Amino acid sequence: MMKLPALASALLLLSPAIAAQDVVAERTAQSGLPLDPVRASMEVPRLALGFTVDPASRSLAGTADYTVTVDTPQDRLAFDLDPRFAISGISVDGQALAPAAWSNPAGLLTITLPRALAAGSRAQIRIAWHGAPHVAKRAPWDGGFTWARTPDGQPWVASAIQGEGCDMFWPCLDHPTKRIGLLDLSVTVPDGLVAAGNGVLIGEDHAGGWATWHWRARQPNNYGVTLQIGPYRLAEAQYRSAYGNTIPVQYWHLPGDRPEDVQYLLAGMQDYLAFFEDVVGPYPWGDEKVGLAETPHLGMEHQTINAYGNGYKRAPEGYDWLAQHEFGHEWFANQMTNATEGEMWLHEGLDTYMQPLYLLWKNGRMAYDVALWDHRKRVLSRVPLAAGDPAATGDYLDAESGWGNDIYYKGSWVTHTLRLLIGDTAFRESLRRLVYGRPDPAPGNFAPVRRTTADFATIVSEVTGRPMDWFFDAYVRQAALPRLLEERQGSRLRLRWETASALPFTMPVEVQVGDRVLVAPMADGTGMLDLGSADARHVIDPEAKILRDDPAITAWQAQERAAEAHAKD
Structure with missing residues (x-):
C-alpha cells in the first residue's frame, strides 16, 4: 500500500489495546492476529470463490467452495468472517449442516464437523453468506468497500482491505502465512459492468441482465484478492x-x-x-x-x-x-x-526504497539523492520497525508511535544503508534470495515465500560472508537510531557508535578532509582518524550513506509538529 499523506496521520482504526466489548471490531479490523491451533493446522490447496455484487443495494452474496487439508486431527474447522454477514448455509463433503453446527459471534466462524478429520486428510467445505460489507470511510487506509459512481453516473465499486484482511468480505484464513493454492474467482455484476480480477480471465457469461466474469489465479496473497468493478474498457x-x-x-x-x-x-x-x-x-x-x-x-x-x-x-x-x-x-x-504483520517493513520499506532506486536507474544520482532526502526527513524512530516478539503486530495508524510511517521511510533508509555497506552485487543477490528463495530465479522455478527480518539477516550474512546481526538488530529491533559521538583532539578525531543494541555497531564511517576521504573501520564500534592537522575541517559521512541520529532533523520535525498544532488551534 502507498504511504498515507502527512495530514492523515491522526486516523481511523483501533489500537491493539482494545476493550473486551470491541473484540468483534478487533478481529475484523486487524489482519494477521495469531492463529489458533485449528486454523494453524489448515491449508487450502483450492478455492472456488463466487460473488454476486449488487451496487443498487450495496450488498453482496457469496459462496466459497473450499478444499481444506489439516496437518493435525480436527473435529472442527474455522475461518475468519466479518459477523455483519449472515450465513446462508454450510456443507461438508456435500452434507448440509444444521445451523447449530456453526457459530460466528466474534468474527471467527467455527464449524463442527460431522466426522473428525485425521491428520493429512482433506474435506470439501461449502460456505454461503450474504450481507452489506463494511463501507470504507477513507479507502484504502480505512479498509472495506467503496461504492462510488463514475463521472457519467455508472456504478464503480472497489474493495481494499490490507490492514483489516480478507474476512471483510469473504470467509478466509486471515493470516499472511496462509495462501490459497489455486483460486477460481467468479464475480457476477449487472450487465454493462466489468469485474476485473486476479490472475487470468477464463471467460465471461451474460444472461438475464447480469454478467459473470471468471478468473483463475495461483497462490494469491489473501489481502490481494479483490473486487474491482466498473464500466471498464x-x-x-x-x-x-x-x-x-x-x-x-x-x-x-x-x-x-x-x-x-x-x-x-x-x-x-x-x-x-x-x-x-x-x-x-x-x-x-x-x-x-x-x-x-x-x-x-x-x-x-x-x-x-x-x-x-x-x-x-x-x-x-x-x-x-x-x-x-x-x-x-x-x-x-x-x-x-x-511472515507476520509486525514484519511489514519487508513489504513497505523495501518497496519504498525501490522508488529512489528506480530514479537512480532511470534519471541518475541527483534524482536518487533528492528522493532519499525526502524519505530521511520523515523517519521518526519512536518504536522498533519490527518487534522482538514474532507474533506482535504493529498499529499502522497510530500517529504517536509512528510505526505506520517508519515501515516506509525508515525501512527505505535501512535498505539504502545496507546497499551502500555491502555493495550492489551483494545487495542484488541478497534481494533475489530473499524474494525468490534462490539466487537464480527464472520463470517457473520459484514459488511465493514467507520471510522475517531474521531471514533477511541470515541471507545477507551468507552472501557477504560476514555476520550482519549487529546491523539488523540496531536498525530493525531497536527504536532509537544509532548515534555517532565525535571527540576532536588536535588532528585526532575519535568516533564512537552508541546504540540500544547489545551488539557492537561496527558500521564503518567515511570522513572527508579536503579532497581526501578517510575511513574509520569501527571494528568494535569505535575508531580514530588522524586528520593531518589541528585546524583541518572534516565532514562526517559526506555522501549520507548511513542512517543515524540527526539532531537537526529531530528539531525540524518538532518545529513542524508545533506549527501544525498551532494551525489547528
Whole structure:
C-alpha cells in the first residue's frame, strides 16, 4: 500500500489495546492476529470463490467452495468472517449442516464437523453468506468497500482491505502465512459492468441482465484478492521480458479517459517492469499478467490487478509514483510475503526504497539523492520497525508511535544503508534470495515465500560472508537510531557508535578532509582518524550513506509538529 499523506496521520482504526466489548471490531479490523491451533493446522490447496455484487443495494452474496487439508486431527474447522454477514448455509463433503453446527459471534466462524478429520486428510467445505460489507470511510487506509459512481453516473465499486484482511468480505484464513493454492474467482455484476480480477480471465457469461466474469489465479496473497468493478474498457500491451517470456500488460480504465493518458500509464508500467526485472528478478506472475484497474480510491497492491486511482498525475521526474509503488508490491508483498504483520517493513520499506532506486536507474544520482532526502526527513524512530516478539503486530495508524510511517521511510533508509555497506552485487543477490528463495530465479522455478527480518539477516550474512546481526538488530529491533559521538583532539578525531543494541555497531564511517576521504573501520564500534592537522575541517559521512541520529532533523520535525498544532488551534 502507498504511504498515507502527512495530514492523515491522526486516523481511523483501533489500537491493539482494545476493550473486551470491541473484540468483534478487533478481529475484523486487524489482519494477521495469531492463529489458533485449528486454523494453524489448515491449508487450502483450492478455492472456488463466487460473488454476486449488487451496487443498487450495496450488498453482496457469496459462496466459497473450499478444499481444506489439516496437518493435525480436527473435529472442527474455522475461518475468519466479518459477523455483519449472515450465513446462508454450510456443507461438508456435500452434507448440509444444521445451523447449530456453526457459530460466528466474534468474527471467527467455527464449524463442527460431522466426522473428525485425521491428520493429512482433506474435506470439501461449502460456505454461503450474504450481507452489506463494511463501507470504507477513507479507502484504502480505512479498509472495506467503496461504492462510488463514475463521472457519467455508472456504478464503480472497489474493495481494499490490507490492514483489516480478507474476512471483510469473504470467509478466509486471515493470516499472511496462509495462501490459497489455486483460486477460481467468479464475480457476477449487472450487465454493462466489468469485474476485473486476479490472475487470468477464463471467460465471461451474460444472461438475464447480469454478467459473470471468471478468473483463475495461483497462490494469491489473501489481502490481494479483490473486487474491482466498473464500466471498464481494456487497454493492453505485450512486454518481452529479458527472461525470454512475453507478459501481457492490461489496464481496465474508465471509458472517458484520454487515450494519451492511458498509453502513458501502459508505457510506464513496461518501464517499471524492466527496472524490477533488472534489479530484483523475473516478474513473479508472468504466466498470468501485469494488471491494473482504475479505482475511486488512490491505490492498493492487489496481486496481478493493482488498484490505480492517481488520475494520471505525472511527477516532475517523469513517472507515476503511485503506479510504480503499487507495482513493486508484486515482488515485495505478493511474491515475498512477511511472515507476520509486525514484519511489514519487508513489504513497505523495501518497496519504498525501490522508488529512489528506480530514479537512480532511470534519471541518475541527483534524482536518487533528492528522493532519499525526502524519505530521511520523515523517519521518526519512536518504536522498533519490527518487534522482538514474532507474533506482535504493529498499529499502522497510530500517529504517536509512528510505526505506520517508519515501515516506509525508515525501512527505505535501512535498505539504502545496507546497499551502500555491502555493495550492489551483494545487495542484488541478497534481494533475489530473499524474494525468490534462490539466487537464480527464472520463470517457473520459484514459488511465493514467507520471510522475517531474521531471514533477511541470515541471507545477507551468507552472501557477504560476514555476520550482519549487529546491523539488523540496531536498525530493525531497536527504536532509537544509532548515534555517532565525535571527540576532536588536535588532528585526532575519535568516533564512537552508541546504540540500544547489545551488539557492537561496527558500521564503518567515511570522513572527508579536503579532497581526501578517510575511513574509520569501527571494528568494535569505535575508531580514530588522524586528520593531518589541528585546524583541518572534516565532514562526517559526506555522501549520507548511513542512517543515524540527526539532531537537526529531530528539531525540524518538532518545529513542524508545533506549527501544525498551532494551525489547528
